Amino acid sequence: MDAAKNCRKLKAIDEAIGMIKKGSRVLIGGFGNAGDPKKLIEGLCISGTDELVVMSNDLGSPNEGLGKLLSNNQVRGLIGTYYNWNPEVAMAYNEGKIFVELVPQGTFAEAVRAAGVGIPAFYTLSGVGTEIAKGKEEKTFGEKTYLLQEALKADVALIKAHKADVLGNLVYYKTARNFNPVMAMAADLVIAEVDELVPGGELDPESIVTPHIFVDVLVLGGGDR
């Protein structure tokens, strides 16, 4: 495949996964099993790299997808929004095996973007007056009180895109887009699993969602959709 030959960012899955250190904060894309980087998650499970702080919307299902990282005892903590699809999270938390920081989904997405665009913190109305507000700074603008949310920055982001060109520009597929483009901005090392690699210049410059400036490493996924 010509595009692969010309792609300096392309790596094998295990080589890419080898770049992730024990104890890393890792952003992982996906929502309800759509748009999660399946091959990278598999690779991370096989690697056994542990003490990870996983920052993602959910944690898949018990012993499936991201859930497997938990079964494998690779997780030190979770920062995310919705673990009801994987009851093992509440169990591990109750047993004191992991810490969990629950963030409202919109605040989570915005805090990840904030990290990516150099905003250390912002104010939001989501969660005011609820348990989520406990311990958070408040400030009044106009007639309303808002919560201060700090940016959520990571060491590594594992994302899933549909197509990449050889430079690393990305486009996504339908609702598999979700958190991936914001996560691509918010980590020191960004590894993108893609269904397809195309030659440079083949993606429409007006339609590129993630410019290659944000992407460090590409791996080929299974085109699993």
Next chain:
Amino acid sequence: MDAAKNCRKLKAIDEAIGMIKKGSRVLIGGFGNAGDPKKLIEGLCISGTDELVVMSNDLGSPNEGLGKLLSNNQVRGLIGTYYNWNPEVAMAYNEGKIFVELVPQGTFAEAVRAAGVGIPAFYTLSGVGTEIAKGKEEKTFGEKTYLLQEALKADVALIKAHKADVLGNLVYYKTARNFNPVMAMAADLVIAEVDELVPGGELDPESIVTPHIFVDVLVLGGGDR
């Protein structure tokens, strides 16, 4: 034209401009004469609507484009980033005819977005230690001090897009995109001037930049590029 018949949001320029009240805060897209809504600006000048607070990157050139609003005495104040291309701005400011609030360009763009996405304020490093920081709240995160910037919300946004479908979904053209997509989110009334109107479903759902939820009124421009 079939698309025009099926478009509930399409209005004549003067009808659209008639919706703008005296004294409004008006966001206007464009950067250096690329991506400014020329027909809408012309219409606004003809309307004579005054006491306006114009929120834009620049103010065109003397008596040209946005500059004409100033020559016409329709401007009460400016919130923006760069008026060096129009020396009449500094003159009017020195004479006490208008107020001017200078905002660093990145802070301006982010503050407009913030207004659009329900963020009342955020912190930024841009301008720390400079004259721009005077009177602004500061806060330290980690080792650095940041400035608090409040959202910049408007009554009306006049933007320029390349194509709209009949629902009001928008795509842009090259560097004429600039501030337009963020301004489309940040006003109570959003009027988009477009080069071309296409039937519903004709724009690729993956490539729509501004979903129609943000757009209230469409007008046909001259396709002036």
Next chain:
Amino acid sequence: MKPLAEEVAKKRIAWRIAQEFNKTESPLFINLGVGIPTMVADYITNNQVFLQAENGMLGLGPAASEEKKDRMLINAGRIPITETPGCSFFDSCTSFGMIRGGHVDATVIGAFEVDGEGNVANWIIPNGKQLGVGGAMDLVAGARQVYISMTHCTKQGKPKMIETCTLPITGHGEVDFVVTELAFFRFEKGRLLLEEIAPEVTLEELKTMTLAPFSRSQNFRVMPVPG
């Protein structure tokens, strides 16, 4: 009165809420939660009503048929859905920007409890078995109008509209409408008003099943129900 069968009750609630949206003459943007809220879509007949899903889509079509299912095209409840002409996809950040920025006209959500101050509890029952908040707090705080869709009482007959929420709340004073199989309520300036009552229930009966204090609206009437 005899309680309605659960399926009848749910359909009635979904249908009644849909009638509110079907009245619109201009584009209306709605986010539907899981459960009864999802059923609201089945009764939308006005093409100016557009559905938004917080996982990043505007212009959702109906659930996908078995042969059209695409695991990468789902709503926020993980149900495979379809596209409509003019739909669009965007990232989660933009999606919640729409919501928090007040661009989504209404959200319809379920609830465990609603209280007399317009507080809603719908995200967690503290029994240690679940950990998740999802987009509920953003939707309740951000959408212009919040519709609560729920059966009037629990399966055990306990009222869900109570004086003060006992469960952790999702949002403070954010509820605008509560629609159950028995009644349609509206919050106005912090007061709960009964707008409509179902044909088979008396005001006295309703009061015994509603612990949140309410008064009758000036426009009080019998609730329309699906034919």
Next chain:
Amino acid sequence: MKPLAEEVAKKRIAWRIAQEFNKTESPLFINLGVGIPTMVADYITNNQVFLQAENGMLGLGPAASEEKKDRMLINAGRIPITETPGCSFFDSCTSFGMIRGGHVDATVIGAFEVDGEGNVANWIIPNGKQLGVGGAMDLVAGARQVYISMTHCTKQGKPKMIETCTLPITGHGEVDFVVTELAFFRFEKGRLLLEEIAPEVTLEELKTMTLAPFSRSQNFRVMPVPG
């Protein structure tokens, strides 16, 4: 020494900065300001160097020829430019997100003054004739490295590298490199180091033209100049 002709000086500065970028072995993302900075692009020979423009483009090509000019395809200095394969367009907010988020490796900007503490003044001369800050403050605060490109002295022979800026500053302690036609300086932990000196100037001469205190770097050498 005799002062260099202005055009020779400018070309030398642009060329010297380009050599820094040409060394890269991995993708390098650069934002170029107006004036001498724009000329840096003419000397980039490494295809791993990508240009970003804050008005919303990554992958800028050279200035457009007269017949290819498109008024809707411009750089931040309003000059019509061209596309390169793999270029992309985005909104101003995303563009400054790249800059402020530390994704842009370096910015090259002009300056009126640079002082010994790494402050730069390049946005305004307070004479009441101009009002504008543009993207300068965001670039200086956000880009990983800040290169100042300027002639060593004003046309009147006044040094631009001074002890403390007299003009309003654009950023506080943000400067990493200063490149003039006479020397290449680097700031390291708040100290100004002379890395290179031009072939035709002596250290004594340079000191008389440089009011900001500096010391010689361990790697001090004669500045390479274009052949």
